[in-house]
Amino acid sequence: MIILYHATTAVCAAKVRVVLAEKQIAFEGRLINLHKGEQFNPDYMKINPNAAVPALIHDGQVLIESTVINEYLDEAFADHPLRPISPFARAQMHLWTRKEDLIHDAINTMTASMVFRHELLEKSKEEQLARYSKIPDLAKREKWRRMMDEGLNSSITKEALGRFARHFAQMEQALGTSKWLVGDEFSLADAGLASFFYRLEMLEIAHLWEEHFPQVSRWYQAIKARPSFKAAILDYVSDEDHAKYKRISAPLSGEVKTLFAPIVAAM
Ligand SMILES: N[C@@H](CCC(=O)N[C@@H](CS)C(=O)NCC(=O)O)C(=O)O
Structure with missing residues (x-):
């Protein structure tokens, strides 16, 4: 199961949603309202200490940093590959x-x-x-x-x-x-x-x-x-x-x- 902590317009979160969509991976979204400061909520900062979205949880494992998450998703899910082979x-x-x-x-x-x-x-x-x-x-x-x-x-x-x-x-x-x-x-x-x-x-x-x-x-x-x-x-x-x-x-x-x-x- 995949949980994505994201925000509607935040570009880094959208960057991960693009890869989830390209690879047709289902996820459960949890919205963090950046304008209300929810990224600074201590419980969220335990997930992402940088107080930023995105954060992704896959089978209980926490990942942060959109570039790392995207690479991880392509590695963990073989269908619709997004990395060249050579x-x-x-x-x-x-x-x-x-x-x-x-x-x-x-x-x-x-x-x-x-x-x-x-x-x-x-x-x-x-x-x-x-x-x-x-x-x-x-x-x-x-x-x-x-x-x-x-x-x-x-x-x-x-x-x-x-x-x-x-x-x-x-x-x-x-x-x-x-x-x-x-x-x-x-x-x-x-x-x-x-x-x-x-x-x-x-x-x-x-x-x-x-x-x-x-x-x-x-x-x-x-x-x-x-x-x-x-x-x-x-x-x-x-x-x-x-x-x-x-x-x-x-x-x-x-x-x-x-x-x-x-x-x-x-x-
Ligand atoms: N390098 C990080 C950057 C994350 C980041 O800065 N996300 C922005 C939204 S695009 C954020 O949550 N900012 C927090 C804020 O506005 O306080 C990544 O790519 O995941």
């Missing part, structure tokens, strides 16, 4: 999956500076602090504080956009010669990025790749055409979430485009 191709796949944490950090930066910040600025100082002051990792906590204070003008935002530019350029190169990131079979490398791209789309900044990286655009359309995209990502995002992201992000989209242009031009 050692070289598998190494290429790992080169992609090991970068997911860095890209997730950049996704989190954009979400914090474009959406979370604007929601939190409407709340009291106490409520703002309550949202991030219990994050166990001090660097992450400090990043939240800076995003609240500095927003899109922060050097953290520029660093995140630089990461996207480099990642998209590497993807563009790989996708110039193959259908998916590693050869012509969909793998964990592709699965791990699906929810990240959707978050950027929800933030109204799909122009980051659409205006510069045609192969990446082609790849994302193919990702969206897979049944796992609907089952693991779209079905968990409410109309209310969509409306909220659009309302807050759309006015900031042009600003992000202006910040991104010189970064891409300098590559």
Whole structure:
């Protein structure tokens, strides 16, 4: 039996749901409401001491870290394999999956500076602090504080956009010669990025790749055409979430485009 601790829109949790859907593995979901701070509940932190989703329990064994969970699922469940067989191709796949944490950090930066910040600025100082002051990792906590204070003008935002530019350029190169990131079979490398791209789309900044990286655009359309995209990502995002992201992000989209242009031009 599989239990997944997740949150509806959290991209790392959606990353695991994509793999569960691709491999057609049934699971029991337990939602953790990150906005209410349920990730800091001591009982949950016994499961995931990082106070984050996802966490997965398989036959009583606890797993955390979405990249590790996805690799575990593919190893533990043989049907619908998502890792290439050849050692070289598998190494290429790992080169992609090991970068997911860095890209997730950049996704989190954009979400914090474009959406979370604007929601939190409407709340009291106490409520703002309550949202991030219990994050166990001090660097992450400090990043939240800076995003609240500095927003899109922060050097953290520029660093995140630089990461996207480099990642998209590497993807563009790989996708110039193959259908998916590693050869012509969909793998964990592709699965791990699906929810990240959707978050950027929800933030109204799909122009980051659409205006510069045609192969990446082609790849994302193919990702969206897979049944796992609907089952693991779209079905968990409410109309209310969509409306909220659009309302807050759309006015900031042009600003992000202006910040991104010189970064891409300098590559
Ligand atoms: N490297 C971890 C990152 C987990 C993570 O940061 N998850 C986010 C949601 S995508 C979270 O739960 N954040 C807690 C918070 O917002 O306080 C993974 O890939 O599992």
